Structure formats: C-alpha cells, structure tokens
Amino acid sequence: MSSANQTACIGSWYRDHHSWLYGWLCRKMHNNSDAADLAQDTFVRVLTATNTTAVREPRALLLTIARRALIDLWRRREIEQAWLDYQESLPEALAPSAEELSTLLEALEQVSKLLSGLPAEVRRAFLLNRLDGKTHRAIAEEMHISIATVERYIKRAFIHCCLQQEVMQPL
Structure with a gap:
C-alpha cells in the first residue's frame, strides 16, 4: 500500500x-x-x-x-x-x-517492559539475582522454593528478556 x-x-x-x-x-x-x-x-x-x-x-x-x-x-x-x-x-x-534521573527512569521503564508478561515470582527471583546479587540458595530460602525452581525461574526470565529484546529492536 x-x-x-x-x-x-x-x-x-x-x-x-x-x-x-x-x-x-x-x-x-x-x-x-x-x-x-x-x-x-x-x-x-x-x-x-x-x-x-x-x-x-x-x-x-x-x-x-x-x-x-x-x-x-x-x-x-x-x-x-x-x-x-x-x-x-x-x-x-x-x-x-535531573539528567541522571531522566536516564535512570528511562532505564527502569525499559526493564519493566522487558519483564512484563512474566509471572510475579519469576520476576522476583530474577531481580533478586540480577539486581540484589543474591545466590540461588539465598533466593530459594527467601522465597521458600527449591534451588532447582529458582534456576528454572531465572532461566525463564533470561530467555524471556532475550526474546523481548529481539522484538523491541527494529530490523
């Protein structure tokens, strides 16, 4: 057209x-x-x-x-x-x-968009690992889940972010 x-x-x-x-x-x-x-x-x-x-x-x-x-x-x-x-x-x-604040808010918005669509517990495990630097064991204890579940959640979130990044970037 x-x-x-x-x-x-x-x-x-x-x-x-x-x-x-x-x-x-x-x-x-x-x-x-x-x-x-x-x-x-x-x-x-x-x-x-x-x-x-x-x-x-x-x-x-x-x-x-x-x-x-x-x-x-x-x-x-x-x-x-x-x-x-x-x-x-x-x-x-x-x-x-003000300039740093604007840059930070933009980055936070991008992270929020990347993680949207994930279940809350998957987002939480991923953020505890990536932002707070917690180990899988510490996350498992805090969230009352197994270490294997933490590993699955983090892997799922990472793959989701990679796929979202591909969708968000123009060809």
Whole structure:
C-alpha cells in the first residue's frame, strides 16, 4: 500500500474518531490534558502500523492501541513514583541530577517492559539475582522454593528478556 493511501486512511480515522477516543480517554483518566496527549499518541502509533486500510473496525483498533498506551503511561508513572519515593530517602549529596534521573527512569521503564508478561515470582527471583546479587540458595530460602525452581525461574526470565529484546529492536 502506498504511503499516500495510508496517510489518507489515518487522516479519515482522525477526523471520524478522534473526538470519540478523546472522550473515552477523558472518562478513563479524569485528566483532559493527559487524555489529549494519549489520543495523539494513539494516532502516532497507528501511523507506524501496517495496512490500516484493511481494518474494518477502526474504533476497535484505536481502543486497543489507546489501552496499551494507557497501561504504558500508568506503568511509567508507577516507576517514576517509586523512584521519587526512593530519591526522597537519599541524602541531598547523593541525589542524582535531573539528567541522571531522566536516564535512570528511562532505564527502569525499559526493564519493566522487558519483564512484563512474566509471572510475579519469576520476576522476583530474577531481580533478586540480577539486581540484589543474591545466590540461588539465598533466593530459594527467601522465597521458600527449591534451588532447582529458582534456576528454572531465572532461566525463564533470561530467555524471556532475550526474546523481548529481539522484538523491541527494529530490523
């Protein structure tokens, strides 16, 4: 499909469905400016999709993309709040600069995306090993599971991250 047809299709969707999507997001978020940002983000994500002219129900696709964008926003805010809470507990001399904070938040968001989709206990075992540097035995004792289960969990998380990384990187 030509990019002109793709652009015309998305332009039509924008005219026909933007106000509906914005209204739906306003009801979900209770914040008009965030809803406007997410509506725009949804259409930007649609621009990167392929063959939108074959879509029979544009509202269903827009709603799916908007829900994903909303989940990403909530996840990002949750990570930011956890980091801000941690940062408040640090002495002022150890607090990172605004640039360091931005880089750290971006890295935390990428880690969160990489680990999304894993069961909580698998994520926990992996993070205890990779971030806290705990041994398999220490993790097994803390989580009340066998060492073999810890090894399986860490292997599963590692493979999941590798596969996610391949999906996230453009060809």
